[in-house]
Amino acid sequence: xxxxxxxxxxxxxxxxxxxxxxxxxxxxxxxxxxxxxxxxxxxxxxxxxxxxxxxxxxxxxxxxxxxxxxxxxxxxxxxxxxxxxxxxxxxxxxxxxxxxxxxxxxxxxxxxxxxxxxxxxxxxxxxxxxxxxxxxxxxxxxxxxxxxxxxxxxxxxxxxxxxxxxxxxxxxxxxxxxxxxxxxxxxxxxxxxxxxxxxxxxxxxxxxxxxxxxxxxxxxxxxxxxxxxxxxxxxxxxxxxxxxxxxxxxxxxxxxxxxxxxxxxxxxxxxxxxxxxxxxxxxxxxxxxxxxxxxxxxxxxxxxxxxxxxxxx
Amino acid sequence: xxxxxxxxxxxxxxxxxxxxxxxxxxxxxxxxxxxxxxxxxxxxxxxxxxxxxxxxxxxxxxxxxxxxxxxxxxxxxxxxxxxxxxxxxxxxxxxxxxxxxxxxxxxxxxxxxxxxxxxxxxxxxxxxxxxxxxxxxxxxxxxxxxxxxxxxxxxxxxxxxxxxxxxxxxxxxxxxxxxxxxxxxxxxxxxxxxxxxxxxxxxxxxxxxxxxxxxxxxxxxxxxxxxxxxxxxxxxxxxxxxxxxxxxxxxxxxxxxxxxxxxxxxxxxxxxxxxxxxxxxxxxxxx
Numbered sequence: 001x002x003x004x005x006x007x008x009x010x011x012x013x014x015x016x017x018x019x020x021x022x023x024x025x026x027x028x029x030x031x032x033x034x035x036x037x038x039x040x041x042x043x044x045x046x047x048x049x050x051x052x053x054x055x056x057x058x059x060x061x062x063x064x065x066x067x068x069x070x071x072x073x074x075x076x077x078x079x080x081x082x083x084x085x086x087x088x089x090x091x092x093x094x095x096x097x098x099x100x101x102x103x104x105x106x107x108x109x110x111x112x113x114x115x116x117x118x119x120x121x122x123x124x125x126x127x128x129x130x131x132x133x134x135x136x137x138x139x140x141x142x143x144x145x146x147x148x149x150x151x152x153x154x155x156x157x158x159x160x161x162x163x164x165x166x167x168x169x170x171x172x173x174x175x176x177x178x179x180x181x182x183x184x185x186x187x188x189x190x191x192x193x194x195x196x197x198x199x200x201x202x203x204x205x206x207x208x209x210x211x212x213x214x215x216x217x218x219x220x221x222x223x224x225x226x227x228x229x230x231x232x233x234x235x236x237x238x239x240x241x242x243x244x245x246x247x248x249x250x251x252x253x254x255x256x257x258x259x260x261x262x263x264x265x266x267x268x269x270x271x272x273x274x275x276x277x278x279x280x281x282x283x284x285x286x287x288x289x290x291x292x293x294x295x296x297x298x299x300x301x302x303x304x305x306x307x308x309x310x311x312x313x
Numbered sequence: 314x315x316x317x318x319x320x321x322x323x324x325x326x327x328x329x330x331x332x333x334x335x336x337x338x339x340x341x342x343x344x345x346x347x348x349x350x351x352x353x354x355x356x357x358x359x360x361x362x363x364x365x366x367x368x369x370x371x372x373x374x375x376x377x378x379x380x381x382x383x384x385x386x387x388x389x390x391x392x393x394x395x396x397x398x399x400x401x402x403x404x405x406x407x408x409x410x411x412x413x414x415x416x417x418x419x420x421x422x423x424x425x426x427x428x429x430x431x432x433x434x435x436x437x438x439x440x441x442x443x444x445x446x447x448x449x450x451x452x453x454x455x456x457x458x459x460x461x462x463x464x465x466x467x468x469x470x471x472x473x474x475x476x477x478x479x480x481x482x483x484x485x486x487x488x489x490x491x492x493x494x495x496x497x498x499x500x501x502x503x504x505x506x507x508x509x510x511x512x513x514x515x516x517x518x519x520x521x522x523x524x525x526x527x528x529x530x531x532x533x534x535x536x537x538x539x540x541x542x543x544x545x546x547x548x549x550x551x552x553x554x555x556x557x558x559x560x561x562x563x564x565x566x567x568x569x570x571x572x573x574x575x576x577x578x579x580x581x582x583x584x585x586x587x588x589x590x591x592x593x594x595x596x597x598x599x600x
Binding site for chain 2: 011014015018019026027029030137140141142143145146149150152153157248249252253255256259260270271274277282285286289290291293294297
């Protein structure tokens with residue numbers, strides 16, 4: 001057990017190091033001089049040199065890398081060029097909408113996917129199963145930003161049920177915030193439910209024919225106890241995996257969805273940083289999000305260890 | 314379509330077996346229509362894609378303009394046909410580019426035991442970045458052109474293909490015929506190409522179809538955000554981005570390109586599912 005945890009921990013640290021290196025490389029593959037690109041054609045050589053040093057682009061590539069790793073290790077992600085504040089502050093300020101959007105979308109996706117997936121597998125080949133499978137495939141084909149636009153048009157503009165965009169003013173109540181989150185979370189959650197539904201169905205199909213399910217039935221156990229207690233519990237591992245994976249996909253979806261709904265989250269921060277070539281912000285956001293993903297994966301691996309005694313790393 | 318027609322020449326009966334499945338047959342048929350429409354765009358489009366007409370700005374769908382006109386009076390149907398060319402070629406190029414990287418990474422990590430750990434960790438690290446986010450960052454670094462969008466998305470999707478190739482290679486490496494080839498003194502590169510690569514084409518084909526679908530969605534997302542292909546070039550994503558500004562008065566501008574994306578991606582998924590059921594019975598559980 002301890003050995004498995006240590007093995008995984010070591011693997012995670014290696015991956016984390018590679019993530020940090022990849023981000024370093026991405027910012028430096030820019031053709032030409034990023035500082036010159038950011039400042040435009042009218043900049044003087046002195047301005048460019050100043051910005052280069054601010055961006056950490058002066059000195060040899062090894063020096064740059066050393067400084068970069070040293071700063072990150074201290075939690076210093078640099079200064080945003082356009083916001084005039086540290087990248088960590090900018091990210092922290094915009095973390096809340098992204099966090100709630102992702103959590104609500106995941107909740108919506110899971111609440112739809114688990115019952116539909118279980119019932120689909122249980123009634124395999126029925127009209128319900130066919131309809132559910134078709135709808136799931138359809139949902140996976142819809143661009144979430146387009147669905148978001150349709151939602152805005154229908155629920156916000158036509159019916160006037162929700163606010164069309166933003167996150168309420170500063171100091172708005174949580175209910176007001178929630179009002180702004182319903183549509184984006186729904187758009188993102190519906191699209192993401194497809195993957196979890198399909199995996200739940202497949203995983204349940206796998207276990208529903210197993211011996212212990214038949215045994216449970218022959219003991220005269222009620223159907224729903226057989227399905228939920230005996231079958232579902234054993235189908236959980238792939239389902240946990242795919243829910244974790246979906247959480248990561250949601251962050252990607254959030255980038256686009258936040259922009260559609262004007263939510264001031266990390267996603268829209270990154271998009272505006274890209275449009276303004278604010279490299280420190282792009283770099284910081286990549287590091288934080290990929291780092292979180294690696295940590296979540298590690299947590300999922302640990303969860304396996306806890307859920308399934310056969311798992312060893 | 315082109316995605317599946319390449320290996321079809323090697324195994325001519327895949328397509329005929331594929332279209333015996335009703336859902337896959339629908340997917341293939343729709344894709345054929347879309348690809349033909351894209352190829353024949355200059356011949357069948359009712360107008361020129363850049364023909365401006367201030368008089369017919371924001372016209373709703375009518376007999377003159379089946380899908381209506383946009384803010385500059387350009388015919389939506391015409392632009393959608395031309396957009397299909399860009400969206401489909403970008404998607405297909407992403408499949409090719411990511412396959413090349415994926416095959417190289419997957420074969421080396423799967424075949425050479427010493428390289429497995431480092432390459433696998435690199436793949437893990439690349440998978441840690443959410444796809445759109447990594448693509449945005451790469452396009453931002455490389456510059457927003459169609460070629461760079463392909464490069465960025467190719468890098469984003471390569472790790473998935475690498476994993477598929479690696480998994481198959483690990484199995485094939487231990488098979489008797491590979492051992493026999495090695496005993497006969499066949500050079501390693503030849504073994505890799507002739508014996509290993511040829512046997513990973515099935516999972517690669519299945520995964521490639523899904524990546525085609527994902528790449529179309531991702532390109533649309535990037536173009537919609539304005540961080541992908543230039544807004545002057547019609548793609549389904551840039552058309553939705555334009556339509557968004559006129560959503561209240563002229564919903565059709567974003568409606569039809571969006572529907573085109575849904576139909577294309579759905580068809581690709583149907584074909585991908587059909588291929589998987591056909592080629593990879595172990596996975597054919599409707600995942």
